[in-house]
Amino acid sequence: MKTVVILGAGYGGMRAVKRLAHAKTAVRLVLVNQNPYHYESTQLHQVAVGTKEPEDITFDIRKAVPKGVEVIIDRVISVDQDSKTVNLSRSGSLGYDYLINALGFESETFGIKGAEENGLPLVDLDTALAARRHLEGTLEGYRQTKDENDLHIVVCGAGFTSIEYLGELVHRMPSLVSRYGLPADKIKIDCVEASGKILPMFSQDLVQWAVTYLEKRGVVFHVSTPITEVRPGIVMSNDQEFTANTIIWTTGVRGSHVIADSGYNEKRNRVIVQKDLSVEGHPEEFLVGDISAVPDPQTGRPYPTTGQISVAEADTAAANVLARLAGKEPRAFAFKSVGTVCSLGPHAGVAEIDKLGKWKLKGSIVGVLKKIVNDRSVFELSDLRTMLESN
Ligand SMILES: Cc1cc2nc3c(=O)[nH]c(=O)nc-3n(C[C@H](O)[C@H](O)[C@H](O)COP(=O)(O)OP(=O)(O)OC[C@H]3O[C@@H](n4cnc5c(N)ncnc54)[C@H](O)[C@@H]3O)c2cc1C
Incomplete structure (x- = not known):
């Protein structure tokens, strides 16, 4: 055979x-x-921010594969x-x-000095959990350190993953502020992008909507700002420095x-x-x-x-x-x-759908759409018994 x-x-x-x-x-x-589990990598940013738990985005491979398939971990x-x-x-x-x-x-670090050592990537469950522990630990630590860099977060890159992370982060931030008793006016979130473009795969009007949504919730975008080096607590561009004790590395x-x-x-x-x-x-x-x-x-x-x-x-x-x-x-x-759906937290987002015509969507409808896409993904990947178990 x-x-x-x-x-x-x-x-x-x-x-x-x-x-x-x-x-x-x-x-x-x-x-x-x-690993013995499958993780939904399209939802890693939610684990990294703490709006989802690992068990919400994983399932046991052995239970999910059809009978007769040998699994080697x-x-x-x-x-x-x-x-x-x-x-x-x-x-x-x-x-x-x-x-x-x-x-x-x-x-991908593009060979940028210090990116691997000092940036937190989101590529699998372990890195997403590490990013979450770091974020929460650093914010919690502020009460003792009073170091304002503990309240600063830099997200490197302004592509799909970065924007989804930022959307989730601004959604969760009010509850983190209240949990750790933080000064809300001192929280600083910068997004640093080498190219002149944010979310390059979307039309300009949707990009503008997403940018305005995030800016209103405290994100400051720095485009055409190539990162030259990452040091502990510092993201360096040619003539600028961004200091933050949480550096998320989602450049590609x-x-x-x-x-x-x-x-x-x-x-x-x-x-x-x-x-x-x-x-x-x-x-x-x-x-x-x-x-x-x-x-x-x-x-x-x-x-x-x-x-x-x-x-x-x-x-x-x-x-x-x-x-x-x-x-x-x-x-x-x-x-x-069939299109692209970019969430901005659980209740908002932008989407371009190419089914039964071309559709441009923004706002809360996209939050609903993303949930449907995520649920369907599990259905399409695994056998039905997994779906039944997880419901
Ligand atoms: C935060 C985030 C949001 C995203 N959102 C979307 C989205 O909305 N829509 C979309 O279409 N795409 C999205 N993507 C991209 C999408 O997740 C990837 O393109 C997709 O996961 C790639 O699928 P894959 O099958 O190639 O590999 P992966 O999903 O990366 O799976 C690879 C598997 O191989 C295993 N593996 C790796 N190395 C080894 C090894 N050496 N030995 C044994 N096993 C190994 C891994 O553990 C994993 O289980 C997103 C990505 C991220 C990070």
């Missing part, structure tokens, strides 16, 4: 497993993930494409006939380091894949999600990395593994975005 190995139980990996298992083809399906060290084996931290090597690699993203992502460690032809740990999502010269191997770079035929530039694309790619990769198993030709990946 052929072995199909799926790496990563994020959006791409979970979806691929579900698609392959439901096809009921006689194969051995093995899912490898470093271990860390992938590298992939050996020639011998078709995956090297695992504890379990040794795992051979495959077909591979779907969906190992996801890591924080790169793919998993396993890609570079395995010797792929990569850029920022992302590989330009073939039309069917396979790796050049390796028709048995498919890359899905944030480690893949798929050129958008409209622009020629790779699609942005999103959970939505990961799921769509997983559908194609799973279909192509099944096609190869059946001796058929694989199909080309085609993507049509």
Whole structure:
């Protein structure tokens, strides 16, 4: 019996497993993930701010995968494409006939000095929890230290993750102020962005609405302000310094380091894949999600990395593994975005929806929409019994 190995139980990996298992083809399906749980990475900012608990955004992989799927909880060290084996931290090597690699993203520092040591990234459950502990510990500490930098927060970057974090933060701040007895007028939240753009994927009118919403709640934006160095408690730009004892580093992502460690032809740990999502010269191997770079035929530039694309790619990769198993030709990946929803806390946001016409939405309706998207995501990734258990 052929072995199909799926790496990563994020959006791409979970979806691929579900698609392959439901096809009921006689194969051995093995899912490898470093944790026994799946986390909804699109909600990490809520754990980082403290509006959600880890259990609200995680589910047990073993309970969620269809019956018959083998689950290995271990860390992938590298992939050996020639011998078709995956090297695992504890379990040794795992051979495959077909591979779907969906190992996801890591924080990108762009080589900026001190960013890794002094910035708090939001890339998984551990980093989100670390950011939350740091934020709350620092705010609480102010009562003793009276150091105003304990009340200052700098968010680095003004892309999707940064803006969602800021929206959640300004929503929670009044309750943190009251819990720790803080002087509200001394809280300072800066957002520092190298480019001239905030939320580059949205139309200007929606961006302006989001910026005004956040500014009214105390966020100060500094665009065209490239960060040159991060020191403990200081974010430095060419001629400016922002002092804060909480520095959130959400400037962008790169793919998993396993890609570079395995010797792929990569850029920022992302590989330009073939039309069917396979790796050049390796028709048995498919890359899905944030480690893949798929050129958008409209622009020629790779699609942005999103959970939505990961799921769509997983559908194609799973279909192509099944096609190869059946001796058929694989199909080309085609993507049509259904839109983008950016939350600003639980009750507001901006969205551009491309379904039954083009829709631009803002305000409280987007809060409702985001909840529907999040609930649906769990449904689409896991088997129904998980949904029933979590309700
Ligand atoms: C705060 C935030 C908000 C976001 N909001 C949205 C949104 O609203 N909509 C949207 O479409 N996208 C959003 N994104 C982007 C989206 O989360 C990612 O594009 C998506 O998670 C990528 O999916 P993936 O399947 O490639 O990998 P991931 O979801 O990153 O999953 C990778 C999996 O592999 C595991 N893994 C990693 N390395 C190893 C290893 N060495 N060994 C074993 N296992 C490993 C991880 O633990 C994880 O389970 C957001 C991201 C963030 C951070």
